[in-house]
Amino acid sequence: MVKRKVANPLAFAVLGSLAERPMHPYEISTMLKSRGKDLSIKLNYGSLYSVVAALEKHGFIEAVETLRDGNRPERTVYDITEAGRLEFQDWLTELLGTPEKEFSQLEAGLAYLPAFPPDRVVELLDQRITALEAEIAEVEGAHASMEAIKFPRVFWVESELRLALLKTQADFVRQLAKEIRSDELEGSVFWRKGYELVETLGIKPADLFKDPVKYFGEEFTWMQAMPPEVGAPEPKPEPK
Amino acid sequence: MVKRKVANPLAFAVLGSLAERPMHPYEISTMLKSRGKDLSIKLNYGSLYSVVAALEKHGFIEAVETLRDGNRPERTVYDITEAGRLEFQDWLTELLGTPEKEFSQLEAGLAYLPAFPPDRVVELLDQRITALEAEIAEVEGAHASMEAIKFPRVFWVESELRLALLKTQADFVRQLAKEIRSDELEGSVFWRKGYELVETLGIKPADLFKDPVKYFGEEFTWMQAMPPEVGAPEPKPEPK
């Protein structure tokens, strides 16, 4: 909620890494990868170096030495400062204790579901399910091998969360596809019929909204007042 | 997967809105809000106008008229082009059919769980649960009122997904807090003891990792080889 001087989550990972021991940026990146933290925090070289520079500028980390090996690029080793430790703790406090609004791709897509005919949507949802199942299997495999080597779960709880969320998403999509197929989803009769009219009569989708009763009958009178202008029809704004 | 000429999800919402009827940017923003789409797609004025400009530059939308009301700022009304319709469809196809890697705040926080003592973590998780419960109640309330006015679910499935994900997160956090409290979570004995040592002996957390056997006994020999330098628990399969 507080606006951080350096807001990129990668900066949080940098602070967390340097809290352990001094390192140079590239070393941080390899460490994050070797521990699989790059699956939880987006790592990208461009951002890494600019984030390190920003952290230094704000006094959260400081360069402790610059090594040169032959003609290779310099490696600047950084260490965390006291201010940096505080920032890291404050940040972790926020990440764990305060849920932030987040936006997912699927949610964005679902928001425009009626823009495609039902059958096309079902087809795409099936495709997503297949991909999700593969991803779930992969994560479960990774968990199995971590358990096999007795690597304690405290060190990979974040992966368990990811798995739980993937499973929920898969279940949701499966259920949704099923409800669309069976027309159980309220509104889908209207949706399906609308697309049939568009195809058979050759009219534009937008026209359906202009005179729904004409195309769908009295049952759909609500359409005139409601979508697309949900909640705030022209004449009088509804209380939400 | 394809890199879009305009990648901001808000651009997707703009295309979706203009597919319905021509509008000026500010009108798009109010429409998105009135329909609650701004809960699924991040809306911000700065981005809105730059995204509209970018869409126009790439021929996905075009200005159809410029209105002036008294001395108010001009309102430029845009319409979608044929290329824009295709882009929108392609984008929707991808959003629905292809899961993309996403990063959540909580996942980032969990990745650094051991950086705080167990009791502090439990406290923060409890705090998150409270906040999540409030959010869940709010979403459920919104659903109830949409059902009350018989607003068909097809138009708000995205909100159902959000609810499902929030519930999963809440369940996960509750379970995690419970397992930490009871030391059921593997590794948490080590974790708890480590922090006790840090506090009673006054040594630094990093030192524990240097000679774990000394502080924890033979049981923790695995520590030397494993974390923080986890070998490669996930020998990434290279499919494509």
Add this chain to the structure above:
DNA sequence: TCTCGGCTACTCGAAATCGAGTATTAGCTT
């Protein structure tokens, strides 16, 4: 009649973001 806050409709620029590119070396094969 005045004024005050809220809505309308954008504008601006500093900062962040990201992927692709670069240059060096180590280790391996042929």
Add this chain to the structure above:
DNA sequence: AAGCTAATACTCGATTTCGAGTAGCCGAGA
């Protein structure tokens, strides 16, 4: 001994992103 690939360790700059600012209009109340 030459060539090749992979790894190392960054650099660059074109976009993007975003929050804060601005300025006119409108209606309600004092």
